[in-house]
Amino acid sequence: MSRILAILAAAATLVAAAGCGSSSSSSSSSAPAATTPATSAAPAASGASAVTMQNIAFTPAVVSVKVGQTVKWTNDDTVDHNVTATKGATFKSGTVGKGGTFTWKADKAGTVSYVCTIHPGMEGKIIVSG
Ligand SMILES: [Cu+2]
Numbered sequence: 091m092s093r094i095l096a097i098l099a100a101a102a103t104l105v106a107a108a109g110c111g112s113s114s115s116s117s118s119s120s121a122p123a124a125t126t127p128a129t130s131a132a133p134a135a136s137g138a139s140a141v142t143m144q145n146i147a148f149t150p151a152v153v154s155v156k157v158g159q160t161v162k163w164t165n166d167d168t169v170d171h172n173v174t175a176t177k178g179a180t181f182k183s184g185t186v187g188k189g190g191t192f193t194w195k196a197d198k199a200g201t202v203s204y205v206c207t208i209h210p211g212m213e214g215k216i217i218v219s220g
Pocket residue numbers: 146170171172206207208209212
């Protein structure tokens with residue numbers, strides 16, 4: 091008699107535990123996942139835009155910033171790169187080695203073209219809006 095009661099009690103405990111576990115889900119509306127446009131990167135809220143030098147390319151190749159905001163390049167390659175303006179600005183980073191960075195502040199509206207003079211075809215653009 092007592093043995094059957096014990097089994098029943100154990101079974102009841104299992105059911106209660108299972109019920110408790112499955113009832114904990116609530117329908118909370120989570121924030122929508124951030125979308126990453128393929129062609130344009132929105133400037134970060136902090137007023138800076140980041141470009142990565144990776145696989146002998148600037149990524150993203152085109153960034154948009156506002157006057158007064160900065161663009162920061164980071165070399166994620168194992169080879170040296172540089173960031174040299176060819177149109178719309180006159181900055182020149184010099185050699186940026188592995189893990190190195192270069193920062194430039196946009197001071198006027200316009201489109202800036204730049205290249206890495208070490209690697210032909212490695213180029214990017216900065217669209218500066220007032
Ligand atoms: Cu390069």
